[in-house]
Amino acid sequence: MKNGGGVLLTLAAFFAATSLFTIGGANSAVPEMHRYAVDVQHWLTDREFSTTFALAQLTPGPNIIIVTLIGYHVAGVIGGLVTTLAMCGPTCVFAYFVGRASDRFKGATWHDALSRGLVPVTLGLLAASATVIATTSGYGWLAVLITVATAITAFFVRVHPLWAFAVAAALGAAGLV
Amino acid sequence: MNSDPINSDPIPTSNDPPAESPIQASDRPAASTAPAPTITELFVAFAKISLSGFGGVLAWARRMMVEERKWMTSEQFNEVYALCSFLPGGNIINFSIIIGGRFRGPLGSVAALAGLLGPPMILILIIGAIYAHYGDLPVLRRALTGVAAAAAGLMLATVAKMVQPLFRNRAAVGLAIALATFLAIAIMQWPLPLVLLAIVPVSIAYAWSRL
Numbered sequence: 551m552k553n554g555g556g557v558l559l560t561l562a563a564f565f566a567a568t569s570l571f572t573i574g575g576a577n578s579a580v581p582e583m584h585r586y587a588v589d590v591q592h593w594l595t596d597r598e599f600s601t602t603f604a605l606a607q608l609t610p611g612p613n614i615i616i617v618t619l620i621g622y623h624v625a626g627v628i629g630g631l632v633t634t635l636a637m638c639g640p641t642c643v644f645a646y647f648v649g650r651a652s653d654r655f656k657g658a659t660w661h662d663a664l665s666r667g668l669v670p671v672t673l674g675l676l677a678a679s680a681t682v683i684a685t686t687s688g689y690g691w692l693a694v695l696i697t698v699a700t701a702i703t704a705f706f707v708r709v710h711p712l713w714a715f716a717v718a719a720a721l722g723a724a725g726l727v
Numbered sequence: 728m729n730s731d732p733i734n735s736d737p738i739p740t741s742n743d744p745p746a747e748s749p750i751q752a753s754d755r756p757a758a759s760t761a762p763a764p765t766i767t768e769l770f771v772a773f774a775k776i777s778l779s780g781f782g783g784v785l786a787w788a789r790r791m792m793v794e795e796r797k798w799m800t801s802e803q804f805n806e807v808y809a810l811c812s813f814l815p816g817g818n819i820i821n822f823s824i825i826i827g828g829r830f831r832g833p834l835g836s837v838a839a840l841a842g843l844l845g846p847p848m849i850l851i852l853i854i855g856a857i858y859a860h861y862g863d864l865p866v867l868r869r870a871l872t873g874v875a876a877a878a879a880g881l882m883l884a885t886v887a888k889m890v891q892p893l894f895r896n897r898a899a900v901g902l903a904i905a906l907a908t909f910l911a912i913a914i915m916q917w918p919l920p921l922v923l924l925a926i927v928p929v930s931i932a933y934a935w936s937r938l
Contacts, residue, residue, distance in 0.1 A: 611847025674908025700880025722873025
């Protein structure tokens with residue numbers, strides 16, 4: 551754990567900036583968090599990032615709370631708070647004012663273009679997130695199998711995430727991953 | 728108890744609280760919505776949504792807002808959610824801000840956000856602290872690798888569902904944009920802001936040209 555104002559400032563600056571480029575939900579920003587926290591700052595190892603992601607998935611609530619855990623890992627509870635505020639602050643202020651004004655541009659052409667234009671980008675980002683998680687170290691052949699099996703099952707039937715996690719965790723704990 | 732069998736809503740129009748603005752009044756047709764929630768009610772509702780939702784909170788938000796509390800109609804929910812899905816940041820975070828703000832102004836937004844984020848933040852800090860102690864246990868690490876693998880699979884299923892309409896409509900440009908984004912982020916590992924600043928304008932301009 552690193553301490554001091556410097557690292558808090560770095561956390562705040564990075565996550566505030568990243569939040570503005572988070573489109574289509576928090577999971578889209580997972581590769582960027584991985585790139586910065588693991589490859590640039592070396593705050594976490596590849597493996598630690600993967601377990602952080604898993605712990606966040608296991609916690610009820612919005613996916614965005616992965617940033618709380620990253621902040622906690624870097625600078626303790628204060629780090630977790632700073633990171634979460636940075637990740638939500640700028641976009642929340644923006645959302646507040648857009649929400650108040652949204653009636654004025656209901657049905658506007660650019661509104662439609664914006665939402666349609668973002669779909670393929672979000673798609674690419676989500677695929678990248680899955681790939682980044684699936685290529686972290688400690689990922690054996692059975693982990694690949696779990697990913698593929700979960701993907702296929704969830705594509706055809708509604709799967710409650712907790713069931714998928716429970717089965718996968720049991721397989722992992724059994725030493726098969 | 729309800730005298731009107733067709734309109735099943737027991738709440739009369741006059742029960743609607745005085746609207747803060749004309750926009751808000753037109754936003755919430757009284758025929759189908761309950762009185763506006765208080766600050767505390769907003770906090771509690773979003774805390775409940777947050778704690779019931781695993782891997783995506785949307786379904787719970789709809790159930791609470793539309794069916795349980797009747798604070799908004801299904802159409803209003805869809806409209807606000809569509810707005811949130813292209814605002815930057817977490818979708819459900821933005822949703823809490825907009826809903827809280829529409830009902831109770833800035834304080835309402837803060838209450839809704841605090842309800843949504845407070846409980847899971849406390850939970851994940853506890854989990855993080857516990858993990859810091861026991862994280863070295865190989866069995867725990869392997870179990871979490873399994874969870875990460877399953878979560879990656881769930882994301883891939885979402886991708887597969889989202890990509891279907893693009894194939895159906897032979898949206899070659901859309902598919903190319905998705906592929907380019909994927910390659911830039913996952914394979915080249917370029918910084919997200921640079922990638923988005925290059926790709927998003929192209930994608931929106933193309934969508935615009937096709938409207």
